[in-house]
Amino acid sequence: MEKTEVEEQTKDEGQVVTPWQVAAKDSGKIDYDKLIDQFGCQRLDQFLIDRVHRLTSRPPHVFLRRGVFFAHRDFNDILDAYERGEKFYLYTGRGPSSESLHLGHLIPFMFTKYLQDAFKVPLVIQLTDDEKCMWKNLSVEECERLARENAKDIIACGFDITRTFIFSDFDYVGGAFYKNMVRVAKCVTYNKAVGIFGFTGEDHIGKVSFPPVQAVPSFPSSFPHLFSGKDNLRCLIPCAIDQDPYFRMTRDVAPRIGYNKPALIESSFFPALQGETGKMSASDPNSAIYVTDSVTDITNKINRYAFSGGQDSKAKQILYGANLEVDIPIKYLNFFLEDDEELEHIKKEYGSGRMLTGQVKERLIKVLTELVERHRRARAAVTDEMVDAFMAVRPLPNMFN
Amino acid sequence: MGQTYRASVRSIEKFSRSRKGRPSGFYVPKLFSVSPKPFFLSYLFGFSVLLFASHSKTQLNMGVTKDQLLSRLQELQIDYSKFEHPVVLTVEAQAEHVGDLGGGLSKNLFLKDKKSRFYIVSVLADTKVDLKVLSARLGLGKGGLRMAPEEALGEILQVPLGCVTPFALVNESARHVSLLLDQGFKSQERCFFHPLSNDVTIFPDPTYLLLLLALKASDLDKFLKSIGRDPAYVDLEANPSVGKDQPPDLASFVPSGSIAIPDPTENSTPSKGPSEKSVASTDIKSTKITANASKPSSRAQNAKDKPVKDVNPSGLTANVERFVEEILDKTSALLLSQITEETIKQHGAQLGTVLSNSIKSCLSSELNSTTMTFKNTAYTEGFHAGIHHHPKPKY
Numbered sequence: 001m002e003k004t005e006v007e008e009q010t011k012d013e014g015q016v017v018t019p020w021q022v023a024a025k026d027s028g029k030i031d032y033d034k035l036i037d038q039f040g041c042q043r044l045d046q047f048l049i050d051r052v053h054r055l056t057s058r059p060p061h062v063f064l065r066r067g068v069f070f071a072h073r074d075f076n077d078i079l080d081a082y083e084r085g086e087k088f089y090l091y092t093g094r095g096p097s098s099e100s101l102h103l104g105h106l107i108p109f110m111f112t113k114y115l116q117d118a119f120k121v122p123l124v125i126q127l128t129d130d131e132k133c134m135w136k137n138l139s140v141e142e143c144e145r146l147a148r149e150n151a152k153d154i155i156a157c158g159f160d161i162t163r164t165f166i167f168s169d170f171d172y173v174g175g176a177f178y179k180n181m182v183r184v185a186k187c188v189t190y191n192k193a194v195g196i197f198g199f200t201g202e203d204h205i206g207k208v209s210f211p212p213v214q215a216v217p218s219f220p221s222s223f224p225h226l227f228s229g230k231d232n233l234r235c236l237i238p239c240a241i242d243q244d245p246y247f248r249m250t251r252d253v254a255p256r257i258g259y260n261k262p263a264l265i266e267s268s269f270f271p272a273l274q275g276e277t278g279k280m281s282a283s284d285p286n287s288a289i290y291v292t293d294s295v296t297d298i299t300n301k302i303n304r305y306a307f308s309g310g311q312d313s314k315a316k317q318i319l320y321g322a323n324l325e326v327d328i329p330i331k332y333l334n335f336f337l338e339d340d341e342e343l344e345h346i347k348k349e350y351g352s353g354r355m356l357t358g359q360v361k362e363r364l365i366k367v368l369t370e371l372v373e374r375h376r377r378a379r380a381a382v383t384d385e386m387v388d389a390f391m392a393v394r395p396l397p398n399m400f401n
Numbered sequence: 402m403g404q405t406y407r408a409s410v411r412s413i414e415k416f417s418r419s420r421k422g423r424p425s426g427f428y429v430p431k432l433f434s435v436s437p438k439p440f441f442l443s444y445l446f447g448f449s450v451l452l453f454a455s456h457s458k459t460q461l462n463m464g465v466t467k468d469q470l471l472s473r474l475q476e477l478q479i480d481y482s483k484f485e486h487p488v489v490l491t492v493e494a495q496a497e498h499v500g501d502l503g504g505g506l507s508k509n510l511f512l513k514d515k516k517s518r519f520y521i522v523s524v525l526a527d528t529k530v531d532l533k534v535l536s537a538r539l540g541l542g543k544g545g546l547r548m549a550p551e552e553a554l555g556e557i558l559q560v561p562l563g564c565v566t567p568f569a570l571v572n573e574s575a576r577h578v579s580l581l582l583d584q585g586f587k588s589q590e591r592c593f594f595h596p597l598s599n600d601v602t603i604f605p606d607p608t609y610l611l612l613l614l615a616l617k618a619s620d621l622d623k624f625l626k627s628i629g630r631d632p633a634y635v636d637l638e639a640n641p642s643v644g645k646d647q648p649p650d651l652a653s654f655v656p657s658g659s660i661a662i663p664d665p666t667e668n669s670t671p672s673k674g675p676s677e678k679s680v681a682s683t684d685i686k687s688t689k690i691t692a693n694a695s696k697p698s699s700r701a702q703n704a705k706d707k708p709v710k711d712v713n714p715s716g717l718t719a720n721v722e723r724f725v726e727e728i729l730d731k732t733s734a735l736l737l738s739q740i741t742e743e744t745i746k747q748h749g750a751q752l753g754t755v756l757s758n759s760i761k762s763c764l765s766s767e768l769n770s771t772t773m774t775f776k777n778t779a780y781t782e783g784f785h786a787g788i789h790h791h792p793k794p795k796y
Contacts, residue, residue: 098648099540142653158770161777283643285542374770381774389777389784 009038017242018198020135022269029276032070032241032268039244041071041266048072051079056118063111063267066334071241073251074263078236082119087400088234089227090115091217091262093126094154096146097136101153102288103368104270104280106375107335109157111267112238122163122226122399125154126217130169134206144170151387153291156379159390163399165226166390169213177222181212187253188212196245215250218262225393235262240269271331275307289368291375298372302329302365310350310357321353329357329364336367465559465571467597467612473571474616477623481616484593496526499613505589509565511558513549514541518656519557519575523567523594524583524637534640540649559597566595567621568614571628577656580625584634586618594621719779728768735760 009016014025017035024030036043044064053060063069078088092112094105116123127150129143138146147168154166173181188211193199199208218235220227227233237247244266251261272280272287280288286305289298309327311317324330324347337343346363349355474481486498496506506526513519514536524530536545554560557578558569567582569575586592593613622632635651643649739756748755 099652136648138648139653145653155777158773160773161780374767378770378774381778383778383781385785386777386781389781392784392788394784 018245019242022242024277030269035241036071039071039241039248041073041244041264042075044070044072044075044265048075048079052118055079055082058118061111061114061118062338063107063114063335065340067268068107068335069111069238069265069267071266072264073247074261075236075265078234078263081234086234087121088119088236088263089121089220089399090123091126091235091237092123092239093128093214093217094150095128095132096143096150097132097138099146099149100290100292101150102280102290103336103371104288106153106157106291107267107270108238108240109154109159113158115236115238116160116163120163120401122396123159123165124217124223124226125159125164125166126214127151127166127168128214130173130206130213131210134204134210140170144168148384148387151390152382153375153379155382155386155390156375158378161386161390163396164390165223165393165396166387167393168391171391172393173213176224177216180216180219180222183257184212184215184250184253185209187256188249192249196249211246211249214246215253218247218250219254219259221259225395226399232260234260237262237264239264239266241266242269270335271328273301273305273307273328275326275328289372291372291379293372295369295373298368299365302361302368306332306361306364308357308361310360311353314356317356318353321351322357324351327360329360332364333360333367336371337363465597470568470571470597473627474614474624477620477627479616479620479623481614481620482591484613484615486613499593505586505592505615507583507586507592507594509567509594511549511554511565512546513553514539514545514547514655519549519553519578520546520581520654520656521558521565521567521570521578522581522637523586525585525589525592528583528585528638530637531640535637535651537643538641538649538651539655540643540652541655560595561598564595564598566597567625568594568597570625570630571597579654579656580630580632581637581651581654582621582632582634583637586621587634589618591615591617592621719775719782724771724775727771731764731767732760735763 009018015030015034016023017030022030044067049060049064052064059065081088090112092108094109112123115121127147129140129147132138132146133140133143147170151166151168190208193208193211197207197211216222218237220230220233220235239247244264247262247264254261270280273289274287286301289301293301307326307328309323309325309330311320311322322330327350330347330350333343333346337346346355346360350357350360471481484499486495499506508524508526508528508530510522510524510530511519512522512532520539522530522535532546533543537543539545549557551562554562554565557572557574558565559572559574560566560569567580570578570580593615596612596614598612618634625632633654635654641650736756739759740752744755745752
């Protein structure tokens with residue numbers, strides 16, 4: 001019997017990255033180079049970033065500049081088509097397993113918003129409430145409720161309602177969407193699914209039949225109210241790299257049913273406050289910064305729990321400087337501090353010991369507070385009617401303008 | 402119909418919040434304490450006050466009365482028996498008076514979470530309720546649940562201290578209160594709950610009797626269904642682990658509407674905008690406005706917006722003048738902060754250009770964010786109008 005993905009990964013590299021499990025080798029750091037080799041995707045190099053800069057006439061997003069989104073599949077083809085005047089659409093999603101979102105959850109959405117604004121293209125957002133119902137054993141009603149609550153936080157990221165369609169699986173699956181699901185399902189044998197996703201004889205049939213649900217939004221014919229007549233429209237999927245297996249399967253199936261392969265642009269993992277080796281866990285509120293955290297919460301969490309690469313004493317710090325490799329505040333600033341020059345300056349000063357941990361943390365707290373505040377203000381302005389409007393099956397007449 | 406009345410008065414210990422003995426849900430006003438002698442004097446005082454029934458701050462004349470409740474139970478053909486016992490402080494003491502009636506005594510807690518959502522937790526007297534565990538199971542984190550303040554009893558449940566009961570949900574004011582019932586009730590022949598009460602405070606008084614209704618759990622269900630509530634029984638002693646892979650199992654019990662009670666001690670955040678739809682009284686709104694206005698100035702913008710937005714019952718609207726005012730305020734604040742003696746000396750004639758660049762770089766992302774919100778709000782209003790549009794009939 002074919003070895004499963006998990007078995008293969010553990011044997012070859014020691015680290016395991018699947019949609020349900022992320023573990024580094026020997027509790028160390030994730031080796032992203034090995035991951036790229038193993039998955040078979042490409043590195044996002046400076047050449048591509050410059051190309052994006054040229055095509056969109058605006059500075060590339062922080063996440064591109066800092067290598068947060070570091071891998072891709074066929075992004076070059078998307079850009080080629082865009083240069084020729086052919087548009088594409090974006091597809092991303094969230095599994096609504098909990099009500100409270102932390103900053104790590106927001107990363108793909110922040111990047112997707114940038115892509116939507118920079119390229120002026122439409123976006124579909126899938127809320128996989130059925131997946132969470134099946135994997136987390138929540139009730140259907142609870143998942144539907146969580147999906148709506150998460151939708152509010154997603155909307156607060158600033159998506160343009162005239163270009164965005166949010167849908168939950170429980171509401172939308174059916175019609176043309178379901179027809180594509182069946183087409184995809186027919187192309188994936190049970191053994192193949194077991195190989196990719198690691199299903200066992202004990203897993204219920206819901207899990208086994210789920211992957212097509214996540215695959216199918218990559219095909220424009222799944223959304224007849226949006227893309228009818230545009231069967232050739234390409235799709236770009238910004239996601240975290242652990243979702244790659246789903247889309248590898250999708251890219252494998254696509255040509256067999258006459259569709260374009262979706263392109264991917266993938267991000268690395270957001271570290272927990274306790275460090276790369278720590279796990280962000282819903283039961284430990286101090287492992288991450290939540291969008292509902294107050295200024296006091298953020299200050300406390302960063303000051304007390306953020307893993308520091310600085311030395312134990314001020315004297316040692318001045319002598320040796322900080323270990324930037326493991327320092328969490330520096331990593332977080334890497335994600336969220338817009339100004340490249342300022343970040344370089346901080347890294348230099350901190351690494352050489354001229355700057356202290358406390359100062360770096362102070363800067364981080366300011367940046368995060370501003371971010372969380374802005375998100376909270378935007379979230380407060382999201383009403384149930386707005387969610388209904390985003391989720392309504394309606395035409396988007398100006399989605400490419 | 403049985404009637405149990407014990408003539409003996411147990412010495413009543415001074416009530417304290419860090420109580421020994423499990424709370425029976427009876428809260429005795431702290432004015433009255435121990436020994437029998439002042440007790441009887443206060444009894445006279447209390448008795449005469451009870452006659453007037455206008456002692457406390459709130460009038461309960463808006464709530465459903467006890468007689469109305471009893472007649473509704475009769476309409477639903479629910480069999481119940483009435484029992485009486487003197488006011489006591491602990492479940493053990495209560496059991497001494499009515500324990501021989503066989504199980505089913507209830508302990509009722511009225512709880513509140515940090516977002517002003519209320520819960521009635523009704524359990525068998527023996528069931529232990531750990532608020533920390535319950536809080537985690539509801540998805541409120543640790544320590545998210547507290548006992549509700551006394552005012553809430555009167556305002557929301559329309560019951561006096563010591564009489565928390567599932568029957569209080571019949572009141573309109575309690576429509577957002579969530580109810581958790583101990584699954585142990587289902588195995589009892591009958592369960593005991595307080596009916597509603599027109600009285601406002603209860604005094605520890607040997608002659609004053611509290612009424613208890615005994616009915617079958619299935620009949621309680623019937624009643625709850627008749628007021629549009631879905632009775633749900635939960636194992637309240639269970640302690641399942643709550644984590645990333647095991648989400649809070651009672652999360653569906655968290656009410657979606659919150660009730661705004663003027664509570665100056667509470668740390669209310671500005672993000673309560675949408676939930677304030679449920680507030681009807683203008684008094685409560687003005688309390689919220691003053692509470693918001695006292696927040697630090699960095700949130701002044703927000704506080705200014707919030708009360709105005711709340712006036713519209715359907716939620717938030719795309720108000721052009723307010724939007725423009727907000728933009729101009731932010732811009733002028735930035736401008737003023739950047740024009741100082743120093744900067745004039747530093748840049749001289751170039752100050753204009755410098756400032757203009759500064760405004761563009763500092764404000765652009767924030768303004769984009771607020772404008773996108775404005776756009777989305779306007780679209781939503783249009784969409785809403787569209788779906789309710791009555792097309793002209795075409796013949």
